[in-house]
Amino acid sequence: MSPLERAEANFAWKLVLPTIAVLSLLILYPLLYNIYLSFFDVQLNGDKAFVGLGNYTKLLANPDYYSAIGTTALYLLGTVVGTTLLGLAMALLLKDPFPGRGLVNAAIMLPYVAPVISVVFGWQFLFDPISGVFNYLMVDVLHIWTERVNLIGDPDSALGVVILFDIWKHAPIAYMLILSKLVSIPRDQYEAASIDGYGPVGRFFHVTLPELHFVLATVILLRLIWNLNRFEDVYLLAPNVQTLPIFTYYQAFTGVIDQGLAAATSVIQLGVLCVFIWFYIKKVMKW
Amino acid sequence: MKLNTLTLGLLSAGMLVSNMTYATTVEYWTTQTQSDRIQTIEVMAEVFEALNPGIDVKIIAVDENDMPKQIAAAAAANTLPDMIEVGSNLSLAFAEEGIVDMDATSEVVDKIGVDRFYQGALKLIENPQAQKYVAVPYRGWVQGIWYRADWFEEAGLEPPTSWESIEKAAEYFYKPEDNQYGILVGTKADSYAEQCYTQFALSNDAGQFDRDGNLIFNSEAQAEVLDYYKTLAKYNPPGPQTWRARDYYLQGKLAMFFYSSYILDDIALAEAAASSLSSENFSDLKGASFDPDLAKNTRLATTITKTSPSTFGTLVGFSIMTNDSKEEVAATQAFIEYMNEKDQVVAYSHMAVGGHLPVLKDIAETDEFLNDPKGIFAAYGKESIKEMVAGFENIRNFSVVDGKTFPDSGEIFAKQIIPRMVYSATIEDKDTQASLDWAETQMKQITDQ
Incomplete structure (x- = not known):
């Protein structure tokens, strides 16, 4: 490195230093403090007693924790695959201009922009076992079912409903991201593929999909991160679906707040998330 | 005034x-x-x-x-x-x-x-x-079982004040094919379930603590209560149930449900009940309009008795x-x-x-x-x-035993241990003893601290 280059590099560091300092303060400090707290039994008045790995062993000895991990895995799989496929399908269907596309786009975005509390209540009323429209249609009008069911409440179907809800609510953002890339793929690539003898399916696999690789990877990665930490949708709709955030809430934030245990749970969750991201970036995205 | x-x-x-x-x-x-x-x-x-x-x-x-x-x-x-x-x-x-x-x-x-x-x-x-x-x-x-006195009279049933009379009526009025249910007891993991459960527990003298402050929750009497509660929950509307009991009752779908006396005006006044009813949107939905006779036909049984009366x-x-x-x-x-x-x-x-x-x-x-x-x-x-x-x-509650209060009882309440136990026993069909053992373990974590 020449002296000039070195001076430039130093100058560059100086320019980004304030940003690094602010980010460290806002992100690194709470992160490290959280790890620190996870080794203590924290009282509400601020008193701390060092318990070593006590919080971790308490957590790992709890069978409910593993069941929460299982539920979370299913939830992640269902929601990430579902939103990505639905978003992709909608983008492919709606990529060519047609009259009223703006209106359709707005309608598609509606679930995503609507406040979660209002749509959750909407779903609860729709699926209400006694006076909900869904049961009314299935039992009284169409006679498909003989008995009314509580789809949201029943533990066997609750996870399915929660996944469906997430797909319905978040597919629009996948759709938007995928569509924006889709419309920018040059037409001549498709023409060239056609000349090479590819039909619509062949063109999809050899032109569209490779072009979408990065945007799909981004959608999947973002959805994984968001949904691993998703609390409000699940808790409001069906609190009996115990994903990790709900489990953490019951463990740590009901009754007297157990900050040490909560910190330990989130440290493990952060670790898992980091592994996820590392694997994804290095192996899948090959960045 | x-x-x-x-x-x-x-x-x-x-x-x-x-x-x-x-x-x-x-x-x-x-x-x-x-x-x-x-x-x-x-x-x-x-x-x-x-x-x-x-x-x-x-x-x-x-x-x-x-x-x-x-x-x-x-x-x-x-x-x-x-x-x-x-x-x-x-x-x-x-x-x-x-x-x-x-x-x-x-x-x-x-x-x-x-x-x-x-x-x-x-x-x-x-x-x-x-x-x-x-x-x-x-x-x-006070809380108690609100019930359709007119239905009870027609069926020749006793008011729901004892375990037997409650179960009998719940079974009698349970007609899911007509979208009508015998009773609504709380089965969702929230405070409503705890309030319903507590009254049954106290009516069977199944407390949380004895007078010396020892945790006695996991007892034979408690197992009886949970078993009974599971039976009643069978006559509930499907799935975990909670405060919406009020709405279902106003819609004429329930014979009995638990609620506090705060609900008096909802049943008696059309404007207070309006939010529970949906006649404008679903005119052919049975029971969707306000029933002006509902108040007259409704009674509240505040006391439930098994081994001792409890409100x-x-x-x-x-x-x-x-x-x-x-x-x-x-x-x-x-x-x-x-x-x-x-x-x-x-x-x-x-x-x-x-x-x-x-x-x-x-x-x-x-x-x-x-x-x-x-x-x-x-x-x-x-x-x-x-x-x-x-x-x-x-009138009784869990945290007072012979005039002594046990603050741990409040913490047990805050941790939602009883509602979660009720949920897993009634909805997930968890074994009674296993549910009580689980609850006891959770409670001990609090009392041992």
């Missing part, structure tokens, strides 16, 4: 007096924070001031949840109020901390007349070691706090006595019809009390209101 011209005259006289310097101030902390209710209490206090020149009543509204914190701060700063209006558990807890003047409070109870109170209400605020009262019971609400509810009373000034204590006693006169009790009760039931037997039976301005009580008939208020005879 019922304040006659005489009292209004006295009130204006009081205004004149209020310009003078006061010798004594009664600082009164209330958990009523809504402005219209505070105004009502202020008017009552002003009348008292007019009648008692030289006493100033200072009303301070404190949020219910902030009360323990505020009292702790005031005790530390030696600025405790003269009297507080709080739930019975808090009164007992404050008395154990030594900041309630039990002698002065008991004197007021004696003066008003021990026999005039519902006995269950007095038991909830009695400190048995000291044989004194920690509060003057004032108002409360679940909340009792609020006035506690006189420790104070060196004898004048202030005397003034506070006078004010509490005044608040227990009929006009004041009635005015206070009518602020929240059904939510503020009086605990003085003779007043609960007067026409003045039973004729509320909106005519809600009248819609049920006076007899059924009297029955409801009489639930205070047997």
Whole structure:
């Protein structure tokens, strides 16, 4: 490195230093403090007693924790695959201009922009076992079912409903991201593929999909991160679906707040998330 | 509100007096924070001031949840109020901390007349070691099973007051093919489930703690309760159920459900019930319009009996706090006595019809009390209101055993251990003993701390 280059590099560091300092303060400090707290039994008045790995062993000895991990895995799989496929399908269907596309786009975005509390209540009323429209249609009008069911409440179907809800609510953002890339793929690539003898399916696999690789990877990665930490949708709709955030809430934030245990749970969750991201970036995205 | 011209005259006289310097101030902390209710209490206090020149009543509204914190701060700063209006558990807890003047409070109870109170209400605020009262019971609400008296009569069934009669009726009215259900007991993991469950547990003498503070939750009696509760839950609408019971009942889908007496106006008044009904949108949905006869056909069974009668509810009373000034204590006693006169009790009760039931037997039976301005009580008939208020005879809860409070019980409540146990037992079909073992383990984590 020449002296000039070195001076430039130093100058560059100086320019980004304030940003690094602010980010460290806002992100690194709470992160490290959280790890620190996870080794203590924290009282509400601020008193701390060092318990070593006590919080971790308490957590790992709890069978409910593993069941929460299982539920979370299913939830992640269902929601990430579902939103990505639905978003992709909608983008492919709606990529060519047609009259009223703006209106359709707005309608598609509606679930995503609507406040979660209002749509959750909407779903609860729709699926209400006694006076909900869904049961009314299935039992009284169409006679498909003989008995009314509580789809949201029943533990066997609750996870399915929660996944469906997430797909319905978040597919629009996948759709938007995928569509924006889709419309920018040059037409001549498709023409060239056609000349090479590819039909619509062949063109999809050899032109569209490779072009979408990065945007799909981004959608999947973002959805994984968001949904691993998703609390409000699940808790409001069906609190009996115990994903990790709900489990953490019951463990740590009901009754007297157990900050040490909560910190330990989130440290493990952060670790898992980091592994996820590392694997994804290095192996899948090959960045 | 019922304040006659005489009292209004006295009130204006009081205004004149209020310009003078006061010798004594009664600082009164209330958990009523809504402005219209505070105004009502202020008017009552002003009348008292007019009648008692030289006493100033200072009303301070404190949020219910902030009360323990505020009292702790005031005790530390030696600025405790003269009297507080709080739930019975808090009164007992404050008395154990030594900041309630039990002698002065008991004197007021004696003066008003021990026999005039519902006995269950007095038991909830009695400190048995000291044989004194920690509060003057004032108002409360009771929970119970609201049921369709007309359906019961038609079917020739007994009112749901015992385990047998409840189960029999629940089974009889359970007709899921007609979208009609026998009963609704809480099965979702929230406080509603805990309230329903607690009443059954106490009716079978299955408590959380014994009088020495030992955790005795995992018992044979408790297993009986949970088994019974699981049976009842079979006659519930499908899936985990909670507060929406109110809506389903108004829609005519339930024969019985648990709720507090706060619901009185919803059943009796069309405008209060409107949010539960959906006739505009689904005109052919059965039971979607307001049933004007519902109040008349509804009764509340407040007491459930298995091995002993139990009513679940909340009792609020006035506690006189420790104070060196004898004048202030005397003034506070006078004010509490005044608040227990009929006009004041009635005015206070009518602020929240059904939510503020009086605990003085003779007043609960007067026409003045039973004729509320909106005519809600009248819609049920006076007899059924009297029955409801009489639930205070047997009112009980988990955290008080022989007058001793166990603060751990509050923490067990906050951790939602019982609702979660109820949920897994009824909805996930978890074995009764396994559910109790789980709950006990969770409770021990709290009591061992």
